[in-house]
Amino acid sequence: MKLLSAEQTRAADAYTIQGEGISSTDLMERAARAFAGWFENKFQPSEQVHIFCGPGNNGGDGLVVARLLHERTYGVQVYLVGEQDKTSQDFSINLKRLPEALQPKHIAKSADLPALVKSSCVIDALFGTGLNRPVTGIFAQVINMMNESGATITSLDMPSGLYTDSQTPEEGAIVQANHTVSFELPKLAFLLPQHEQFVGDWHVVPIGLSQQFISEVASDLYFTTQQDVHQLIRPRKKFSHKGLYGHALLLCGGYGKIGAAVLAARACLRSGAGLLTVQVPQAGYTVLQTAVPEAMTLTDKHRKHLSALPSNIDTFDVIGVGPGLGTERVTKTAVGQLLATVSQPLVIDADAINIVASSDKLKAQLPKGKVIFTPHPKEFERLVGKVKNDYDRLQHLREFCTEYQCYVTLKGSHTAIGTPEGKVYFNSTGNSGLATGGTGDVLTGVITALVGQQYSLEEACLLGVYIHGLAADLALSTVGSIAMTASDVIDHLPKAFMHLNQPMP
Numbered sequence: 001m002k003l004l005s006a007e008q009t010r011a012a013d014a015y016t017i018q019g020e021g022i023s024s025t026d027l028m029e030r031a032a033r034a035f036a037g038w039f040e041n042k043f044q045p046s047e048q049v050h051i052f053c054g055p056g057n058n059g060g061d062g063l064v065v066a067r068l069l070h071e072r073t074y075g076v077q078v079y080l081v082g083e084q085d086k087t088s089q090d091f092s093i094n095l096k097r098l099p100e101a102l103q104p105k106h107i108a109k110s111a112d113l114p115a116l117v118k119s120s121c122v123i124d125a126l127f128g129t130g131l132n133r134p135v136t137g138i139f140a141q142v143i144n145m146m147n148e149s150g151a152t153i154t155s156l157d158m159p160s161g162l163y164t165d166s167q168t169p170e171e172g173a174i175v176q177a178n179h180t181v182s183f184e185l186p187k188l189a190f191l192l193p194q195h196e197q198f199v200g201d202w203h204v205v206p207i208g209l210s211q212q213f214i215s216e217v218a219s220d221l222y223f224t225t226q227q228d229v230h231q232l233i234r235p236r237k238k239f240s241h242k243g244l245y246g247h248a249l250l251l252c253g254g255y256g257k258i259g260a261a262v263l264a265a266r267a268c269l270r271s272g273a274g275l276l277t278v279q280v281p282q283a284g285y286t287v288l289q290t291a292v293p294e295a296m297t298l299t300d301k302h303r304k305h306l307s308a309l310p311s312n313i314d315t316f317d318v319i320g321v322g323p324g325l326g327t328e329r330v331t332k333t334a335v336g337q338l339l340a341t342v343s344q345p346l347v348i349d350a351d352a353i354n355i356v357a358s359s360d361k362l363k364a365q366l367p368k369g370k371v372i373f374t375p376h377p378k379e380f381e382r383l384v385g386k387v388k389n390d391y392d393r394l395q396h397l398r399e400f401c402t403e404y405q406c407y408v409t410l411k412g413s414h415t416a417i418g419t420p421e422g423k424v425y426f427n428s429t430g431n432s433g434l435a436t437g438g439t440g441d442v443l444t445g446v447i448t449a450l451v452g453q454q455y456s457l458e459e460a461c462l463l464g465v466y467i468h469g470l471a472a473d474l475a476l477s478t479v480g481s482i483a484m485t486a487s488d489v490i491d492h493l494p495k496a497f498m499h500l501n502q503p504m505p
Contacts (some may be wrong), residue, residue, distance in 0.1 A: 001228065001394065002214060003188050003426070006164040007127040014185070015213040025090050025209070031183050032064035034205035036072070036154060038181055039123075043152075045073045046107040047121050050151070051113070052079045052142055052159070053091075053104070054126035060091035061156050062125025063098060070102055078104035081126060081142050081358070106451065108211035110141055116149035124175045128161035129187070134172025135161040143173040154179040159198045164189055167391045174198050184209045186223055191414040191426045192390035220398075222425045224417075226500070229466045232459050233500050245274030246452025247420055249316040250445070251338070251352075252323040254331075257302035258284035260324025260441045263486050265292045268320070270493040271451050277316070281305055305463070306331050309338060318345050320448035322352030331355070340364040345451050349374040349444040357382035360395070368405040369420060372457055374444055376411045396421045409447070409465055411440060417461045425462060429469025431476050438486030442466045446493070464494050471496040483498030 004012065015029055043049075049064045053059035059080075066078045078098070084106070087095070098104070114338055116122065124146065126139060135143060147155055153175060158164055161174035165188045168174065178200040180190065190202045222228075228255050248268055249505060253261030258280060265278050267287065278288055279298040288297040300306050307330035313319070319342060325331055335355045338346070339362055346367070348356065350367065353375050356362045374385065377393070384400050387393040394416065401408055401418035408418040413432075417425040447464035453456060471492040479488050 001185065001223045001225050002217070002219045003184055003223055004122075004214070004217065004308075005188075006221060008217055008219070009185070012209045012213050012217070016208070016210045017213075019210055024057075026095050027481060028060055028090055028094070029064055031207045031287065032061050034183065034207050035061070035181050036065055038068065038203060038205050039154065040072060042179070043121050043462075046097070047074075047119065048117075048121060048122045049074050049076045050079065050116060051076060051123040052081055052126055052146065054139070055084065055087040055091060056127065056130055057088050057090050058125050058128030058156060058158075058160075060088060062093045062123060063091065063094040064412035065123060065125070065156070067094075067098055067103055070099065076102060077109050077114075077183065078102055080104045082138055083108065086299040088185075099385065104485060107142060108138060113141065113145050115226065116145070116151045117152040120149075120151045122146055122149070122151045122153045124155040124177060126175070128157045129164045130158070130162065131163060134169045135174070136172065137198050142176050142486075152179075153177045153200075154181060155199075155311055157183050158187060159190070162189055162195060162198050163235075167389055168460040179203065181205055183207045186215075188221060188410050191193075191223070193412060194390045195377060204230040206367050220421075220423045222423065224425050224427050224462055224466055226428075226466075228439065229463055230500060230504055232455070232463050233497075235316045235501065236451075242274035244447070245272055246317040246449050247275040247277065247315065248273045248452040249310070249313070249319045250320040250323075250448065251306055251319065251334075252278070252325055252441075253280040253284045253288075254306070254326035254328075254351075255281060255283050257324030257326070258287045260438065262291045262444035263441040264320065264323045264436045264448075265295045266487075266490050267442040267493065269294050269445075270490055271446040271449035271464070271497075273449040277310075279306065279310055287366060302330065306319060306334055308334055309341075313342060316344060318347065319435045319446055320347040320349070320444050322349035323444055325351035327355055327357075327358075336362055336365070339367070339398040341351075343367070343370075345370045346370070347372045347374065347444055347448045347451065349440060349467075350379070354382055355378045363404065366404050366406060367454070370455065370457070371451055372447060372461060373402070373406060373408045374440065375408065375445065378442060380408070380410055381481075394424060397424065398443045407461050409443070409461050411443070415465045415469070417458075417465060419458055427465045427469055429466050430472050431475055431481055432483035433479075433484030434469070434472050434489070436485060437467075439472070440491055443484050444487050467493065467496050467500065474499070
């Protein structure tokens with residue numbers, strides 16, 4: 001699913017209007033009906049609804065919503081904010097369509113601000129996606145009043161005051177919505193951690209924008225859905241054998257962190273690896289043989305640290321490196337040898353990322369088009385340097401992936417996957433239960449297994465991140481988010497793969 005900029009969304013509106021031969025007010029009516037349908041399923045008519053409308057088309061949407069909710073027996077009060085001599089044409093048309101029972105109140109100064117009670121529902125229809133400057137004056141006062149009221153706030157298409165696809169200035173007021181209902185597609189702003197307090201829970205309602213326009217318009221931002229990933233997964237043939245699904249090597253585990261190797265190994269096997277070999281320090285041999293009997297175990301000559309590569313390293317199809325590894329000098333040397341000598345695809349995580357990040361020489365040795373990094377935000381900053389905000393982080397992600405021709409799965413609530421072509425894919429699965437130690441080791445195992453099964457590196461990232469999050473979503477109903485562990489995610493990988501293998505409705 002593509003993510004469009006605010007400008008592209010306006011172009012999609014115009015294309016749809018022209019292509020269908022409808023008016024802009026017809027499309028506004030369609031969007032408002034979609035929102036009202038969502039609202040009716042969420043809130044009861046017994047709750048008082050206060051709709052704050054700005055002078056533009058987002059305010060026009062709010063006026064149509066007011067009329068529709070009134071028809072559905074909701075108690076509605078409409079407020080028109082600011083001077084009314086510069087309203088949009090569609091706003092003016094829909095203002096005239098309001099029934100007499102919905103005559104709006106005007107808010108032009110502080111004395112006009114209403115008193116809201118916590119039990120009321122507030123609909124924010126002040127600005128939507130059309131904003132290009134900080135919100136000040138009476139509009140800022142209205143937004144601050146809404147935020148401080150304790151009422152449940154739902155924003156129409158976009159929280160007012162928040163920019164859609166660029167950094168919002170600090171000085172402006174921004175609506176802190178409990179819900180945001182977006183038309184047709186999600187917005188980039190919804191997917192960034194810095195906006196959580198403003199966006200709340202976001203939802204998408206279809207309004208029939210031209211699919212031809214959406215398919216043809218250029219975008220390097222995507223939101224990965226089940227439909228996108230479902231077409232990637234490959235069913236196994238009847239006469240399959242283990243040799244068809246790759247021999248993976250995991251270089252991981254250090255003294256006190258052998259558990260990371262166990263988690264990565266279990267996840268790798270649960271994700272379909274035909275064969276798995278794990279090299280660990282001598283201290284981890286008994287642990288691996290006991291905890292993961294399906295894996296073959298090699299022991300390093302060093303008791304506590306990985307210090308050398310296996311002599312038969314050329315026989316493996318993919319190599320995952322990093323979980324629990326440590327950053328000892330001998331380990332750094334081994335990672336350098338790995339980058340300089342191997343030809344197989346590499347999945348680099350955790351301490352292996354920290355080792356690469358510490359040396360420009362190691363970065364220069366990264367084999368082009370054959371590396372997947374799986375950092376969390378702090379590890380990513382070690383690779384690229386400090387970032388100012390989430391938009392700056394995305395720019396660094398693109399630049400790093402294109403410069404080193406690698407893939408990066410930047411872990412988070414909507415894990416962002418960067419590609420060598422500068423594309424970014426945001427994942428749609430997962431929950432806060434993943435915010436616990438070891439889940440990153442699980443992701444390394446999943447992606448390593450998929451690369452070994454001859455998925456392209458991009459496919460392995462998309463499918464691996466989605467499956468990893470889906471397993472956590474399935475575990476959520478069993479253990480909840482607070483008690484979830486990395487092992488719970490592994491235990492639900494089979495159900496996740498089974499779910500994805502089912503035919504799409």
